[in-house]
Amino acid sequence: MQLFIIDFNTRASIYGIGTYRKTFLKAISAHDDVEVFLVNVFDAANKLLKIQVNEQYTEIWIPLPETTWISAFSDKNHANKRKYCQRISDVLHRFIHPYTSPVVHFNHSNFSILANELKTRLQANIVFAVHSLNWYFQYENEPAKFAASWKELEEPGNTIFKHCADPEEQRMCDAADKIICLSERTYGFVQRVYQIDADKIIKIQNGLQVPVLHSDPIQLRPRYGLSPDTFVLLFAGRIAKSKGLDFMLKGVERFIATYPDRKIKMLMAGNGDYDPFMSNYKSLWQHIIWAGVLPREELNELYQLSDVGITLSLFEQCSYTAIEMMQFGLPVIYAKCSGLDEMFEDGTTGLGVTVEYGEDFRMSEEQICQHISLLYEQPAFRKALGARGRSAALINYNLSARVADTKQVYQVLNEHYENRLYHTCA
Known part of the structure; x- marks a missing residue:
């Protein structure tokens, strides 16, 4: 199995998502039956493509294009954004084994264009882990609006979420083949606000390696x-x-x-x-x-x-x-x-x-x-x-158990692809 983890530097990389990426990357790379690639996109530090083969995984840095770039988070300049996503697809295609479907794991919601590009051109299976919800960051410094959005979520039978729904997050959920939620509340949010079928969502909590305690x-x-x-x-x-x-x-x-x-x-x-x-x-x-x-x-x-x-x-x-x-x-x-x-x-x-x-x-x-x-x-x-x-x-919150749960998600997606390929060839 080939696994591509998409990563880029944000504030979240210092905290939750950064911890998830580091701990998960180390643990999943230890599995001999998983070939792991860490793909750094929107890389402003390098002007040329950089590839580094480490002991347990391969790391790839794909630089920003020379053309004017607005922002990874912007809905503007779709043409440049799509060209860059095609560039990423071209780079990853070099590493993919013939007649296989790689798993591409996203930890950010701002990559629906890339997710759809990889699904179309590389037959990739898309996994989206929801570490945060955009409405929360949108209103985190506006308590009144935060409270209003919370009321929307708590109101029984409500189907209109003008404060909570985020268009890009919706597109990312639609593009994903499987969505990993870290809590029951987020599971319910994704299912209710974005109208995602329950069989497409799974709850897998975070895990950490057990620390060594000081004797005194x-x-x-x-x-x-x-x-x-x-x-x-x-x-x-x-x-x-x-x-x-x-x-x-x-x-x-x-x-x-x-x-x-x-x-x-x-x-x-x-x-x-x-x-x-x-x-x-x-x-x-x-x-x-x-x-x-x-x-x-x-x-x-x-x-x-x-x-x-x-x-x-x-x-x-x-x-x-x-x-x-x-x-x-x-x-x-x-x-x-x-x-x-x-x-x-x-x-x-x-x-x-x-x-x-x-x-x-x-x-x-x-x-x-x-x-x-x-x-x-x-x-x-x-x-x-x-x-x-x-x-x-x-x-x-046992790390090995949570990694095994996530790996099982990958394996099921791979099996579905292999079954489709078999019936197509037959």
């Missing part, structure tokens, strides 16, 4: 200027309003006011728009450590030396941050929103915070404060919650 994480704290008796809270991810940071910081502010004489630190690991949060929460300056984007080894150490993890995103699919927190045995306070509420059992593997959608969305800082206080006051419960979360993560 408290020993890691001096490296980061933290004392053993400090109560450490951790956020990891993009610094943005849509991550629920206003609600989180207000809850933390209330918690610190409840215990004014205790040593408390809030670690913020990730990049983004720091300025509004730094200016709006001056009372927390002595308690917050803005760590920025960290190397993987250091982030893993923060997971282990912290006491509580907090992830209050308003929309997720299958959060890698949540998986990592659970795998490291960190008790998690999470938003009971799409995606995250599927990953935790409230009170058993995490503590959920209710999300209210009205003219705007909101979470109770009082409830956030109560959850932090409970975990602070009851170390035994804190430890047990983290242990149960870790056990759940090792079962539900």
